[in-house]
Amino acid sequence: SQQGEEDPQALSIQEGENATMNCSYKTSINNLQWYRQNSGRGLVHLILIRSNEREKHSGRLRVTLDTSKKSSSLLITASRAADTASYFCATEGYSTLTFGKGTMLLVSP
Amino acid sequence: DVKVTQSSRYLVKRTGEKVFLECVQDMDHENMFWYRQDPGLGLRLIYFSYDVKMKEKGDIPEGYSVSREKKERFSLILESASTNQTSMYLCASSKWGARGSTEAFFGQGTRLTVV
Numbered sequence: 001s002q003q004g005e006e007d008p009q010a011l012s013i014q015e016g017e018n019a020t021m022n023c024s025y026k027t028s029i030n031n032l033q034w035y036r037q038n039s040g041r042g043l044v045h046l047i048l049i050r051s052n053e054r055e056k057h058s059g060r061l062r063v064t065l066d067t068s069k070k071s072s073s074l075l076i077t078a079s080r081a082a083d084t085a086s087y088f089c090a091t092e093g094y095s096t097l098t099f100g101k102g103t104m105l106l107v108s109p
Numbered sequence: 110d111v112k113v114t115q116s117s118r119y120l121v122k123r124t125g126e127k128v129f130l131e132c133v134q135d136m137d138h139e140n141m142f143w144y145r146q147d148p149g150l151g152l153r154l155i156y157f158s159y160d161v162k163m164k165e166k167g168d169i170p171e172g173y174s175v176s177r178e179k180k181e182r183f184s185l186i187l188e189s190a191s192t193n194q195t196s197m198y199l200c201a202s203s204k205w206g207a208r209g210s211t212e213a214f215f216g217q218g219t220r221l222t223v224v
Binding site: 045088100102 | 150152154212
């Protein structure tokens with residue numbers, strides 16, 4: 001069963017705009033991770049946030065985690081065409097990673 | 110540079126064939142995973158392994174088996190390939206830390222077509 005559910009399924013924005021993707025999950029987690037996948041390729045890890053953390057930054061990425069609501073958000077600021085990809089959240093529990101279906105982000109020049 | 114390598118990028122097999130997908134990692138990671146990815150369904154876990162010779166079923170293990178004889182290698186076996194196993198297969202590895210798994214590293218994927 002899939003733990004995380006991303007929202008929206010697809011997002012289309014212009015370069016320079018911010019992109020926000022959300023993830024909801026169902027059970028307790030050790031950590032939550034975000035990954036990016038360029039078309040037809042493997043996934044690349046972006047950021048990991050632990051269950052006792054509320055916010056984390058990495059470059060243009062900002063991730064928040066609300067364990068009371070079982071939700072997380074990924075914000076990409078000042079987006080670029082190169083950010084066009086699918087983004088997945090993954091929840092970690094008992095050494096497995098469970099992924100959602102992803103958000104497809106299209107950034108137009 | 111850390112690396113997870115899958116043996117094939119593209120593979121075409123016939124229905125009923127026994128298919129081996131190989132994955133090797135060079136990071137001394139304890140955990141290794143096999144996922145399949147299908148449009149609209151995201152990534153679904155087939156099997157994972159947290160140590161040599163150890164394996165655990167994921168969400169969709171039917172029709173698959175795995176082998177982990179060495180720490181760096183995790184093989185996915187389709188005992189008798191069927192057309193509904195046409196998919197993108199992704200291997201990943203991660204380290205087991207004090208507070209759960211760390212980030213996972215993925216291979217480039219194997220796009221398997223069963224005809």
